[in-house]
Amino acid sequence: MSKIRDINLAGKGKQKIEWVRKNMPLLRSLEEEFKVTKPFKNLKITISVHLEAKTAYLATVMAIGGGDVSVTGSNPLSTQDDVAAGLSTYDGVNVYAWFNATPEEYKEQLIEALGDKPNIIIDDGGDLVNLLHTECKEFLPSVMGGCEETTTGIIRLKAMESEGLLKFPMIAVNNAQCKYLFDNRYGTGQSVWDGINRTTNLIVAGKNVVVVGYGWCGKGIAMRAKGFGASTVICEVDPVKSAEAIMDGFKVMKMSEAAKIGDIFVTATGCKDVIAGGHFNQMKDGAILCNAGHFNVEINIPDLEKLSVLVKEQRNNIMGYQMQDGRWINLLAEGRLVNLAAGDGHPAEIMDMSFSIQALSAIHMIKNHKEFGNHVIDVPEEIDNKVANMKLKAWGVEIDKLSDEQKKYFKSWQL
Secondary structure, eight states: OOOOGGGHHHHHHHHHHHHHHHHHHHHHHHHHHHHHTTTTTTTTEEEESSSHHHHHHHHHHHTTTTTTTEESSTTTOOOOOHHHHHHTTSSTEBBOTTTOOOHHHHHHHHHHHTTOOSEEEEESHHHHHHHTTTTTGGGGGOOOEEOEEEHHHHHHHHHHOOOOOOOOEEGGGGHHHHHHHIIIIHHHHHHHHHHHHHHHOOOTTTTTEEEEOOOOHHHHHHHHHHTTTTTEEESOOOOHHHHHHHHHTTOOOOOOHHHHHOOOEOOOOOSSSOTTTTHHHHHHEEEEEOOOOSTTTTTHHHHHHHHHEEEEEEEHHHHHHHHHHHHEEEEEGGSSBBBHHHOOOOOOOHHHHHHHHEEEHHHHHHHHHOOOOOOOOOOOHEEEHHHHHHHHHHHHOOOOOHHHHHHHHHSSSOO
16 A cells, blocks of 8 residues: 555646656566566565656566566655656556655565565665564565665675675675766766756856765766866875876866855765865855765754854755854755756666666576575676667667677687
8 A cells, every 4th residue: 555645746746747757768668578578476575776757667577577566766866746746647656755754664664575575676775675584574584685876885785795784685786887877977967067057046157066975976976067068176185087087178176265255066985974074164255065965964964054154045955054153055965966956867868778678687687596606796797788789779770680600709818
């Protein structure tokens, strides 16, 4: 039985789901395949991913594939109530989520979704895995394994694996080439700026943009900032990534220096306190801060609150903090994922690739979980290649193939 905010919003939500369906040809292809093959027949699946239209469509595809699907969010501010309502009307799907849930409500929603006793979990950031290993251990016996969507989630999984604590196998979907090269770089690059621009209604050109972290997400954010005409600065702790950023045409400096010149700050590290304490004292009046990492810990909000003398909403989804000297520092979307808490997330065509990998990886887990052990597993190359070929076909693009002689040459040491 679904628990949502308002079923009367279902019509609008279904309209959103149908729109992304029309623009996700890979998942549509899998939908047609799954109608026949029923890969999830008699299996229960729990999905904890940002609950907007693309996630909803993934859930319906897995339900069409025979699954009994339970869906909840992975961030209280990214759930869209109309989509949750619309999704709850599809056969084989239960939804437990609403926008702006309290921390207690959000946790309860996760627990209710796990209470349906899933065989497969689709996690985004590791909250489902965490609960299954702490407060919800009674649901562990039914779990075959699962898939993790994010860099942050995989970091947590690897830590659990290294300590011998992981109780079931998880596929590191984020590490698939067709995920991080496109979702993290192009998806994050576009959707972060969609969220910033929609929320602030300010120009980017001519401003100093500081991107903290130069992984694939940071690369995409910086590339788009450059395209908008910003002077872009990268802050990093990795010397190789720092050198790469310089050769990509960006300035690199320590946060203590970047704080003095930045107009817009975007964090994308997966770590905590990358903007904190004294950094706020260095910032310009009107500086804009936002986060593109999974958790709202990259910008130290308690530090910002302690340093401020007045906190005031400046505009929808923008909270202003006035410093003792009169400067205002503006925080977008409570420091949560700006592309989802202040936007619609990644474009449909990008998530088409990521969620196709999720669906195919879930099938791979079902078929092989007994052999995997309690480890973090890479997405097989054949799944990456299948999704890439599906994408090329959707674009109407054909590519060359190696001849037998060329294949032999690649495997030989002789000229």
